[in-house]
Every structure is written in C-alpha cells, then in structure tokens.
Amino acid sequence: VMLFNNEIYGLTKGQYSPTSREGTQSPSTPYGSVDRPASPCAFALGAGARFVARGIDIHKGLPDVLKAAHAHKGTSFIEIFQNCIVYNKDVFEEFAAKKTAADTQLHLLDGEPMLFGKGTKGISLNRKTLQLEVVDVVDGDWESADVIVHDVTNRSVAHMLIEMQFGEFPMALGVLYDDPRPTFEAAVVAQNASAAAGKKPDLQGLLSKGQTWTVTEDGPEL
Incomplete structure (x- = not known):
C-alpha cells in the first residue's frame, strides 16, 4: 500500500x-x-x-x-x-x-546507529522520561553518546x-x-498441515463417519 x-x-x-x-x-x-x-x-x-x-x-x-x-x-x-x-x-x-x-x-x-547531520548528531532514548532526544556525537563516538541502533x-x-x-x-x-511474524495465509497452511499430519485421506471413511443409514427394500435401517 x-x-x-x-x-x-x-x-x-x-x-x-x-x-x-x-x-x-x-x-x-x-x-x-x-x-x-x-x-x-x-x-x-x-x-x-x-x-x-x-x-x-x-x-x-x-x-x-x-x-x-x-x-x-x-x-x-x-x-x-x-x-x-x-x-x-x-x-x-x-x-x-x-x-x-x-x-x-x-x-x-x-x-x-540513528545518526544525522553528517554523523555529528544522533537520536538517543532518555531512560528516565522514556522519550527520544537529539544528542551531539563527538569524533564519531556514537556509542558514548548513547545513540540508538535501529x-x-x-x-x-x-x-x-x-x-x-x-x-x-x-x-x-x-x-x-x-515484523517478521508469519502471514495469515502461512499460518492457515501450517495449521492445516499440522491437523493432517499422520492421517491418510479417506473420503469413504469421512462419509461413513458418525450416524449412517442403509437403505433396503423394507426401508432405512440405522
């Protein structure tokens, strides 16, 4: 988008x-x-x-x-x-x-590191206020300035x-x-694969599962 x-x-x-x-x-x-x-x-x-x-x-x-x-x-x-x-x-x-x-x-x-101003400034996190701040970076030492790594x-x-x-x-x-989390479609495919693991496809078994009726000349039998 x-x-x-x-x-x-x-x-x-x-x-x-x-x-x-x-x-x-x-x-x-x-x-x-x-x-x-x-x-x-x-x-x-x-x-x-x-x-x-x-x-x-x-x-x-x-x-x-x-x-x-x-x-x-x-x-x-x-x-x-x-x-x-x-x-x-x-x-x-x-x-x-x-x-x-x-x-x-x-x-x-x-x-x-989050640097700008040709490396002379950076973005740091103030751990007391939990807010971002602009800090000066001296001689390229961004670590001493506590600049955040993206x-x-x-x-x-x-x-x-x-x-x-x-x-x-x-x-x-x-x-x-x-965020590298799996997508919805990947999660659905994985779920289906897990549900089908170790099982054999049996259409007749699926159709016969549960209550079934046998139709004879005398009528249906449970």
Whole structure:
C-alpha cells in the first residue's frame, strides 16, 4: 500500500485534507485549518500493520524502501511525501531540500546507529522520561553518546520515531517497522498441515463417519 501524501486534495481544487497541517489555507478553510492532521504511519501502526515505512518521492533512498516492502511477507505500508506543485508547492521543502537534507533527515537502516547531520548528531532514548532526544556525537563516538541502533522489529521505538515532531527532530525516513511474524495465509497452511499430519485421506471413511443409514427394500435401517 503506497500512500502518496501531499497534504492537500489536489483533484478537488486544493481543499484541505486529513493530513493538512494546522493553519493550512484553502478554498474550504480560507482562514486556516484548525484540524489536527492525521499521521498515516501512526494510523497504520495502530491498526496492526507489520511493515511501515516512509520516503520522499524523488529521493534516491526510496527504491531501497520499495524493495524492502516487496520482500516483506504480507501487506506493506509506505507513506511517500509527494510535492503538489499546483496547490501545495514546496510544503515539504523544510526537510526535503537537498541543501539541508543532512541536518533535517534521519535515514534509518536496520542494525545501524540513528545518526544525522553528517554523523555529528544522533537520536538517543532518555531512560528516565522514556522519550527520544537529539544528542551531539563527538569524533564519531556514537556509542558514548548513547545513540540508538535501529531495530526494525522494535514496535515501541518505531512509534516514537513516527511521532517525532519535525523541527525539534529530523524527519525519520526509511523502514520504520518490519515484523517478521508469519502471514495469515502461512499460518492457515501450517495449521492445516499440522491437523493432517499422520492421517491418510479417506473420503469413504469421512462419509461413513458418525450416524449412517442403509437403505433396503423394507426401508432405512440405522
């Protein structure tokens, strides 16, 4: 499932959408939207999605996200930031612009530390408040700075990454969550195989199981 998010309803001539930011001016909200925007990734994660990712439509890292989504066994959800040049031009420029991308984008890789700002900053977990924080990384020593190593199977951290407020934090991009649990169809196939293990197929035995009747000239006999 690829959700292209441009924070506007372009086909209805620029009406504000569920993902439009507060204050968005449009024909339907000329004084600015007062509605709090929905978070597609948070919605997907809350609904039980086992693969949640985020990317930018023209970013070079998007193909890797799409490949990971394709490799995932089961339904994958990807939010893709897409610029609407007619009705909401450059709404993502604050974090999508190439000249500032190093400081405004956090590219997540499984098993790699959460670093940005060309390795000078990172994301750490404050174990007292149980909240994420931006920390400085000196001389590349991210371990001393207690920077988190990304684990795509950690649902709690994935939710915190999704909820990070841009400005105070960079925009988290890449595979946020990837749960390797078996899919529904795989579980059903395994269940059927387990139920049939050690048994021989016998259609006649199945038909004759339980109460049966033999029909004779004198009538049915139990």
